[in-house]
Amino acid sequence: MKASMLIKAVVVGLLLALTACGGMAPAMQTNHRSDRTVDSAMPAFENRLETDHFVLRWTNKSSHSGDNIADQQIIQDTASYLETAWEKYAALFGRNPYIPPGKDKIEVVFREMDCYGVADPPDGPIQLNSYAWVRDKGIRQPTSAHELFHKMQYAYGYKVDWVPRRPYMWLIEGTAAWGEVYVWGRVSRTCKVDEMFRDTKLDIYDADDMAMPFWIYFVQGNKENPNHALMVELLETLERRKDEKKALDEVIQAHYGSVESFFASFSQARKQGFWAECCRAPYNCILGPDGKDIVEKVKGLNKKG
Numbered sequence: 001m002k003a004s005m006l007i008k009a010v011v012v013g014l015l016l017a018l019t020a021c022g023g024m025a026p027a028m029q030t031n032h033r034s035d036r037t038v039d040s041a042m043p044a045f046e047n048r049l050e051t052d053h054f055v056l057r058w059t060n061k062s063s064h065s066g067d068n069i070a071d072q073q074i075i076q077d078t079a080s081y082l083e084t085a086w087e088k089y090a091a092l093f094g095r096n097p098y099i100p101p102g103k104d105k106i107e108v109v110f111r112e113m114d115c116y117g118v119a120d121p122p123d124g125p126i127q128l129n130s131y132a133w134v135r136d137k138g139i140r141q142p143t144s145a146h147e148l149f150h151k152m153q154y155a156y157g158y159k160v161d162w163v164p165r166r167p168y169m170w171l172i173e174g175t176a177a178w179g180e181v182y183v184w185g186r187v188s189r190t191c192k193v194d195e196m197f198r199d200t201k202l203d204i205y206d207a208d209d210m211a212m213p214f215w216i217y218f219v220q221g222n223k224e225n226p227n228h229a230l231m232v233e234l235l236e237t238l239e240r241r242k243d244e245k246k247a248l249d250e251v252i253q254a255h256y257g258s259v260e261s262f263f264a265s266f267s268q269a270r271k272q273g274f275w276a277e278c279c280r281a282p283y284n285c286i287l288g289p290d291g292k293d294i295v296e297k298v299k300g301l302n303k304k305g
């Protein structure tokens, strides 16, 4: 890796870590690098759509053209994606996503920024990247589910009742990426599925949302009958113990025995390909933003050894 690439990778990593962004809007996917960040001033929103659990706001009059969305259908589609994700999470967890005190719905805003989405801080709105949203249809479903999963994490006290300790992004971003697959069977960036297998030396604690395969492994999504209750148990244990490492260790020990052995078995599976076995939807076929199945590609990587 060249020094400039290394610096870029570090900067990108830091940005992701600092903002809990749901994926950069990278040149490789949108051919566009935004100078707008999550800290840039918010445009005024003259449009509003209210659904059962969300209030969506957007503009088509911003002087910064990347903020604008002219097609209301895009907003309506997104609203239905958010409601679908809400239903699936609420059904699995038996609990609703976090809504800030004094409000009865989650606010969602659209504007251009340097990542696909943000749901941070807990009391803030879900922010979605209007520029990327208009141009890349394939990110809309997974990014909606990803950002709403952060609101599930807040419902279990993350950043509300307990403060995480590093490294935690692999858990927080990794499980939010798991939410993309759980709800839609697709991800906003292919690297969330294949990077762990492509680069078997990538440290899982540095992998952020690319640690997602670990969480599929954790719920046995590579087996015939995934155990999604483990994700519920993980969040409940996090709420009780207020410590990522202790909570994860507790759940792994209760279901798999030795924590060390579990991580070692995942490490081995990364090299051999845990998708070799049969498994059920949504994990047997995971689509990238381009609509192509990434799991088949990963199986191909494994065949090459």
Ligand SMILES: [Zn+2]
Pocket (backbone or CB within 6 Å): 020, 021, 022, 023, 146, 147, 150, 172, 173, 176
């Ligand atoms: Zn995220």
